[in-house]
Amino acid sequence: MTAAPAATPTTATTPADAGTEAGLIASGRRVIAVEARALESLQARIGPEFAEACRLLLACRGRVVCTGMGKSGHIATKIAATFSSTGTPAFFLHPGEASHGDLGMVKDSDVVLALSNSGESEEILTIVPALKRQGNVLIAMTGRSDSRMAKLADLHLDVSVAEEACPLGLAPTTSTTAALVMGDALAVALLEARGFTAEDFARSHPAGSLGRRLLLRIADIMHAGADVPRVSADASASEALVEMSRKRLGMTAVVDVDDRLLGVFTDGDLRRALDDAAIDLRATPVSKLMARSPKTIGAQQLAVEAARLMEEFKINGLVVVDEEQRVLGALNIHDLLRARVV
Structure with a gap:
């Protein structure tokens, strides 16, 4: 699948009303509009590759290992937490630490979900050969279908965006939102496929209000x-x-x-x-x-x-x-x- 055009950094400008109430409101609305357009584009990419990713995750006999560097790492952490609370056992693996011993946490029965907007994160690419030798299924979620990660993965999910909401085109904003939403889409699709119920959810949230309401007798x-x-x-x-x-x-x-x-x-x-x-x-x-x-x-x-x-x-x-x-x-x-x- 062809990736969306890469974001072109724009020169930051300082409008006359920057910092004023009107300027702040306009900035906030612009960010939401940019990200909403990106999610509309993302929705059109939920197709056969997404369904295959779900099948691979459903067939996983171990856990889903979510990994990513920087902001992608933060999103991967959230996706792992969402998976775990909705019936898909998962954990976050820091790719930098993985090369120094933490790769031992990954078993051959695990599926690896790797996030990188560029698809060129060296820390992840470093551990891919080891994962391949061990026989792990690798699902890559990137913004570039022609990236090394996308080509090395068993399956690639395209989360490319046309532009970042950051006016400099530098800070991960729209791209992290797209990755997070794709992770939510996977988690909910798996939840429904497993027949996961509110009581199942409560069992993994015993201290939450829902857990108390559904479990406490x-x-x-x-x-x-x-x-x-x-x-x-x-x-x-x-x-x-x-x-x-x-x-x-x-x-x-x-x-x-x-x-x-x-x-x-x-x-x-x-x-x-x-x-x-x-x-x-x-x-x-x-x-x-x-x-x-x-x-x-x-x-x-x-x-x-x-x-x-x-x-x-x-x-x-x-x-x-x-x-x-x-x-x-x-x-x-x-x-x-x-x-x-x-």
């Missing part, structure tokens, strides 16, 4: 065992109050002799009882004041479901039960906040 954050507030049905309201105060969850489960849930007594129920002068907390059984059909949740349900229930029914806590309504645990809104679910 009630059993991971609930209070269990002796930390669960519970009283028997014949306990007085004052005894229930003592249990609530001791366990600090703002509620207590009311259970039968087999630890099955009969109801829940909350601090809201307590306030309503205090407003009724006819109620003697020491003499009144908690079973007379408890909510008999409380909202509950299972231990293996997602923590985000607890947050949804609390928000929907305007409650601050839930009792965790098994299929036979035996009490397993309890949690409140503060537990969800500490787990950063809400």
